[in-house]
Amino acid sequence: MGADPPGQVPPPRRQTMFSPDGFWWWDGSQWKAAVSADRLWRWNGQAWEPNRAVAAPPRGGGGGTATAVVVTILGFAAVAVLVSILVIVALLVMGNQLSNVFENVVTALGASPTPSPRTILHVDLDAFYTSVHQRDDPKLRGIPIAVAGRSRRAVVMGASYEARAYGVRSAMPLHEALQVCPQLTVVAPDGARYREASRVVHQIFRRFTSPELVEGVALDEAYLDVTARTRHGTSTADDVARRIKFQVHTEVGLTASVGAATSKLVAKVASGTRKPDGLVLVLPGTESDFLAPLPIGVIPGLGPKTEERLHAMGLRTVGALAAYETQRLVQALGTNGAVLQRLAQGRDRAPVDGSRPAKTISAETTFEDDVSDRAQLERALRDLTDRVTERLKTDGVRARTVYVKLKLPDFRLVSRQVSRTSPTDDVETIFRAARSALEKSHVESRPVRLIGVGLSGLEHPEPDLQMTLFD
DSSP, X not given: OOSOOOSSOOOTTOOEEEETTEEEEEOSSSEEESSOSSOEEEEOSSSEEEEESSOOOOSOOOHHHHHHHHHHHHHHHHHHHHHHHHHHHHHHHHHHHHHHHHHHHHHHTTOOOOOOOOOEEEEEETTHHHHHHHHHOGGGTTSOEEEEOSSTXXXXXXXXXXXXXXXXXXXXXXXXXXXXXXXXXXXXOOHHHHHHHHHHHHHHHTTTSOGGGEEEEETTEEEEEOHHHHHTSSOOHHHHHHHHHHHHHHHHSOOEEEEEESSHHHHHHHHHSSOSSOEEEOOTTOHHHHHTTSBGGGSTTOOHHHHHHHHHTXXXXXXXXXXXXXXXXXXXXXXXXXXXXXXXXXXOOOOOOOSSOOSOEEEEEXXXXXXXXXXXXXXXXXXXXXXXXXXXXXXXXXXXXXXXXXXXXXXXXXXXXXXXXXXXXXHHHHHHHHHHHHHHTOOTTOOEEXXXXXXXXXXXXXXXXXXXXXX
């Protein structure tokens, strides 16, 4: 038959056999090769005959030895698979530590380590309050609308882009908004609807990073640290931002503007430069170039009065502020001058931290002109109270203390607070406390350039024991 066939028909008990030529198994009528090298032999009932060009089965050997060898091979294979898995896991774990190891080595050599750039997103829902109403009511789409209360002293909580084109702005007294835009449609606030939309949006955020790296700023605004997705090349900042925008639009029916950068500051500025429905990426190392031509008013927290003083000093762009002599800036603005300059230079390492609830919740507004009218102060107080109460309910906490902060034209701060024996999240209760704190400030007819409302002593509500036991 060309090559030596096996010497005998294998006994029925012999099921497997291993030889230097390969591994063989008996199917009840013939040997079959699992690993081949020369020739496969087949038993035709009377004699062995070659089947195809693979190794011939061995002529003898004990089945026990073959089984032991097979078990050994399978054992080695299992160990190899386990080692491979452990190596992969180790590489994934060590990946996040490699930059730290590198920095330690560089430091030991006396050099200055360069921290790995972060990828921070600032997501801002466009015209959030009015967009929720326009989403749910087709009759409101494409026309100027504003969200505001019905009282004579109501202020605008939110304005659609159609209304903004007429000059309507948030915190504007409603009667002024109706003067600049007589065709303005006013809709009542719907806190429950806003909170539900915000809840779903934040669920989307947590698909792209861990919950402790999603820092909610308000119902319609959040920072996300997605460095873990971009550092190892699994995604790009552009890819993550576009997917977030797509999912927010398709699942919630809202548009969002996103800024992506290496810091919270630059990401926030970036998101505001191309609204609505914008996406701006600021690559590492280009922060100063991005900020330099922008007007200084884009710096978060810069009030109109400070902006006017900077203009008087000849500083109108972020780049001019960044390059100005620090000592002269401090002389003009105090320590705030140095802080503003650091921000103008894009120097911000503040972390994104959503792991703990805020110790305080606050909101403030700076008036374009100093205000001494008590009714106008209370209108602003109402708007700020609505904003902080919405954030309070979004976070699922209640507050014991309400405080009001006032900044006078000479930059002196006046702050008063009112505390309760039990925590609350009721907007009217909080507004009454804020108004009481305003009365305690005794500013009387003195002009005010800034007013703020804050909540502290935050607590999670006690669980309902009956619901816990019987749900």
